Amino acid sequence: MKLRVWRYAGRLSLLTISALTCPTIAQTVNVPNGLPQTPIATYEELGMGGWKPPTAGATATVGPTGNSNASSSSTPTSSGSALDVMNAQSWGYQAGANASALGVNPDALAATCKVESQCQSITTHATGSTITGAFQMSDGTYQEEMAKALQSNPGLAASIGDSGLSGQTDPATQAIAAAQYLKDAAVQLQSSGVDNPTALDTRAFYNFGGTNGAAVAQADSDMTMAAAMPDVSQDTLTKNGIVPGETVGQWRAAVAAQMGTSANAPVLTS
Amino acid sequence: MKNATLLALCFGYLGAAQAQPAPRHVIGTVNNYTCMMLQLTDAQRMDFNHPPQFKAAPTDDAADAGMMPNQVAVATGAEPQNGYVEAMNFAGRLVWVPTRLLAPYHAKADPTAQCRVVKYSDGKYGFRYDH
Numbered sequence: 001m002k003l004r005v006w007r008y009a010g011r012l013s014l015l016t017i018s019a020l021t022c023p024t025i026a027q028t029v030n031v032p033n034g035l036p037q038t039p040i041a042t043y044e045e046l047g048m049g050g051w052k053p054p055t056a057g058a059t060a061t062v063g064p065t066g067n068s069n070a071s072s073s074s075t076p077t078s079s080g081s082a083l084d085v086m087n088a089q090s091w092g093y094q095a096g097a098n099a100s101a102l103g104v105n106p107d108a109l110a111a112t113c114k115v116e117s118q119c120q121s122i123t124t125h126a127t128g129s130t131i132t133g134a135f136q137m138s139d140g141t142y143q144e145e146m147a148k149a150l151q152s153n154p155g156l157a158a159s160i161g162d163s164g165l166s167g168q169t170d171p172a173t174q175a176i177a178a179a180q181y182l183k184d185a186a187v188q189l190q191s192s193g194v195d196n197p198t199a200l201d202t203r204a205f206y207n208f209g210g211t212n213g214a215a216v217a218q219a220d221s222d223m224t225m226a227a228a229m230p231d232v233s234q235d236t237l238t239k240n241g242i243v244p245g246e247t248v249g250q251w252r253a254a255v256a257a258q259m260g261t262s263a264n265a266p267v268l269t270s
Numbered sequence: 271m272k273n274a275t276l277l278a279l280c281f282g283y284l285g286a287a288q289a290q291p292a293p294r295h296v297i298g299t300v301n302n303y304t305c306m307m308l309q310l311t312d313a314q315r316m317d318f319n320h321p322p323q324f325k326a327a328p329t330d331d332a333a334d335a336g337m338m339p340n341q342v343a344v345a346t347g348a349e350p351q352n353g354y355v356e357a358m359n360f361a362g363r364l365v366w367v368p369t370r371l372l373a374p375y376h377a378k379a380d381p382t383a384q385c386r387v388v389k390y391s392d393g394k395y396g397f398r399y400d401h
Binding site: 185218 | 315337
């Protein structure tokens with residue numbers, strides 16, 4: 001027994017020595033699917049339409065440099081996978097399957113819903129806006145993208161109950177239009193020379209336009225966002241949470257903090 | 271034996287580190303191309319269904335050759351043909367841009383920035399914005 005203990009101790013010391021003798025090589029520990037979620041109570045509040053608190057990740061609001069001014073948003077940060085957040089919803093797996101049917105990576109789709117709504121089916125029609133749902137799509141965009149999606153894969157029609165506008169209220173159905181929307185951006189970015197567009201790349205595409213999205217996707221991290229998008233005024237940048245002097249790398253980190261590990265997921269699977 | 275194990279562990283770490291692709295870096299400025307920017311209206315910029323496209327030849331009916339990025343590498347001193355000027359995409363391929371969409375580079379929110387065309391270690395082209 002004693003001998004076995006010493007043998008283990010010897011192995012431990014060997015590992016310690018090897019770590020000490022290889023000090024310049026960083027070791028990264030990856031936890032598949034992020035850290036386990038802690039149980040969070042679910043409750044309903046009158047007038048909130050069944051709103052539930054986010055069940056993953058939200059811990060801090062700190063920019064990539066540790067300075068809160070550098071952050072693009074006050075949305076809680078997360079280092080976990082957005083796919084876990086989406087799949088925690090009753091409609092999550094169906095949404096992912098619908099995205100896959102269009103050749104879109106469910107992880108990238110999940111990154112979008114996480115940023116837009118924490119993957120909660122938010123209804124905003126009451127405020128006069130048509131933007132609604134887990135993917136926060138306007139009625140016009142939803143209808144346009146749904147038509148494209150069904151044209152590209154008619155088989156999807158069988159899997160949705162309602163191909164009309166009221167499908168906006170069903171997150172799994174809305175996911176079809178949202179996935180097509182992501183695919184459109186990724187295909188355009190690819191045609192521009194961006195090899196493997198990610199969920200993060202499509203964010204700049206839709207926030208600042210296709211040409212700016214391509215410029216940002218190709219820009220080095222140490223360049224300023226203002227220089228990479230020369231036709232965008234500081235006023236517009238500020239409205240999008242970009243402070244003067246903010247670099248492309250800082251912006252990417254801020255968006256990735258919202259999307260979690262899914263930020264760098266390639267959009268296209270085929 | 272212990273030394274051999276120690277070496278194996280070290281090389282294991284080194285192997286893992288070497289598996290990561292090296293980040294690309296700038297290998298030089300491309301002097302025969304000039305960085306210019308697109309001048310688009312807000313509606314044109316945010317038209318996701320019809321973003322401006324490079325052309326494969328200097329004619330309106332030529333095939334599209336990919337979405338233009340906001341900055342374009344234009345052949346320095348090239349004479350326009352049919353309202354198009356020779357340019358290069360990120361992959362280094364010859365493409366054509368309508369001159370009516372081009373303007374000198376000037377960043378509204380970063381007015382001291384200057385743009386130059388560069389080549390990267392992965393063989394692709396891009397832009398650096400110096401101050």
